[in-house]
Amino acid sequence: MARSYQFQIQLENPNRQFHPGDTVRGNVALEVHKSMTVRDITVSLSGQCKSANYKYVTQYNAFTKRYEQRKVSNSIGFNLFGFSTKVFPPPNLQQHGQAEEYTLAEGKYNYPFELAFPNGTVEAKAMSHFDVSSSYVGNSFLYGPNLPRRGTQNMGPVTVSLPPSFNMTQASDDYAIVQYNVDARADRKGWFKSDVFDRQQLRFSPRLDSVMFSFGPLMSSQGVSTNNSSFIANNSTGNARLKFDIEKSKRSEGRSFLRRVFTSRSVKIPLELMVEFKQSNTVAYPQGTTGRVLHQGDNLADIVSLKLFTAFSSEALQRMLIGGDGKKNVPSAPLSNLKVKKIAVSLVHLVYYQGIEPKVQARENLVGKQSFQNEFEISDFEEVEYWSQDLVRKVKQDYSVYFETGKAFMLEIPPEMTSFILHSDFQSFAAPNISVDYQLRISMSVSTTDESPNSAELVCTAPIVFLPNRVDGASSIEYHPPPNPPLETSILQPPGAAGPDQGGEAKEEELPAYSEVGRA
Structure with a gap:
């Protein structure tokens, strides 16, 4: 009808x-x-x-005389x-x-x-029983x-x-x-x-x-990081090993037959990808200074620099492959180049929400990915003072003679390879029963340039705060989908404990207040 x-x-x-x-x-x-x-x-x-979730509980049923599992939920x-x-x-x-x-x-x-x-x-008012002391806006x-105030009772209002x-x-x-x-x-x-x-x-x-x-994911677990700040350092790292090969005929002559036969024709060298947030993006907050605050519409190349580290020089790698027992006067052989094949950038948002119990879900949205054929010689890596516990751990004991503690070899990735416009349907925020945090995830696929190339993937996940456009009103009239390709979304398991972040001291300079940067 x-x-x-x-x-x-x-x-x-x-x-x-x-x-x-x-x-x-x-x-x-x-x-x-x-x-x-x-x-x-x-x-x-x-x-x-609004939020809700559930869990399963096991209880004894006196009527059936069995333990039974049932689902309980709360909103x-x-x-x-x-x-x-x-x-x-x-x-x-x-x-x-x-x-x-x-x-x-x-x-x-x-x-x-x-x-x-x-x-x-x-004044946010609870529609049902809720212990306001467990609110996400109370930390x-x-x-x-304006920092919120909590109600004095379970049903008390919260200023947000x-x-x-x-x-x-x-x-x-x-x-x-x-x-x-x-x-x-x-x-x-x-x-x-x-x-x-x-x-x-x-x-x-x-x-x-x-x-x-919330600044929670950006806070140092030790309470103090660099520059008398409570924030973690302005860099995050990810590691992998890449195998380099050399033909058997290129190995050192003049050695015993058995040594030549059993000398390895390949070696896995540790690589470390560092995402370093630029000093130009550093902003002052009451808790200290950090460069990990990113915005909708930012160009990643303006915010971060990518650096690739290895523990060995090209000369050391040749000696390891050819077999010179750490001596410098050994024959040389051409090394394979290192090729950067792909860089992918994602924004991961972590959703914390209340229900029958606090829960967290993770979603990864692909910002973009680019394929490359850029080749770099190992000799292009520049010797620098650098200490990374993860890089040291990945050096095998057999090759420790070729490695010098406190030093590494660095290659800075050209900024044009990191030109990605950041966008997400959501942003960092905190509400009484829901909180959303963000991570910047960058993966880099590298390989050797041999006839049968070996490959590895380095993944770096960096905690960040992701906020609206830097200029107020930039998106105040209409909402349009981002110009990049459609987002690829996948469901992730809740994250584990974050790995250690390595970094040095930033240059000291007078930093602008957050409000000044936001309106620049």
Whole structure:
């Protein structure tokens, strides 16, 4: 049976991305095919932060006399704010008093509305039992325009900045959602007359000066890192081994037959990929200074530099392969070059959310990947002072004579090979029951240039904070998908403990405050 009406919210700009203080404008369009009665029509703007998850518990069933497993779940919700306005009856009728109901004849009706997002912090109120002391906005690593206060009871309100729109839905009882809605409802009188309802979801993002997020993943576990800062150093590393081969005929002559026969024709050399956040990206915070704050639209080449380290020089590698027992006066043989075949960049967001228990889920979004045929000679690696425990551990004892502690050989990857525009559907934020952190993941595929090349993949995962565009209002009008290819998304296991980060002291200079950089 066809409905006798059509009821719809028509937004002035349905693709707009809203910010604090922005006004939502539109019309409630009602087309009546057969006369109908209504009490009033109300439009509301609201925000909610909802999460849920489950677990399985084993309990003894006295009736069946068996241990049985059952699923238990819990949902948690917070009302961030809610405003409403009555668009019917119109003001000229309301001033004469409110009737019990009004009859609308056949025809088309439009009722305009305007509602604005809050321009500051809000009092988030729990919709169900929740221990506010376990809130994600109650830790000392939080950063925001106004640090939140916690309620004194389980149902107490929490002062927060509005988090961005977010949706991670695993199942009907496993999700983390921040949503902002415009609802329109026509109230109808009578037991057999259901209300008329429509909803439109809005896309919301806080401005740079109103973001609330956690510095937790960036904090040093020892409490102090470089430059008297509480942050970890501005670099992260990843390791792998790459096997270099040499023909049997190229090995050292003049040695005994057995030594030549049993001398290895290959050696696996340790490589270390370092992602170093540039000094130009370093910003001062109350906790110290860090270069690990990245933004939507950043070019990765402007933010980080990639460096490749090895423990051995080209001369040492030749001696290891040819077999000179550490002596320098041995025949030389051409070494294979090192080829960089591919660089891929991903943004991983870690979603922490409350339910029956705290949980974490990881999602990896591919920013982009590029294939290369760039070849580098081992002699291109420059000797530098460098200490890396991971690099030292990967040096076999047999080759320790060729390795000097505290030194390594470095190749800086050309910046044009790291030109990727960073983009993600989400960003770092903290809300009472949901928190999102980010990691920058860079993988590099390298190989030798032999006829039968060997290959290796180095992966570096660096904790970061990922925030909106550096210039406020850069995306305030409409939201458009990023220009890069579609994101490739995969589900990851929750991350384990982060590996050690190596780094040296940054140059001392007077650093700008975060607010100054954000508005630059």
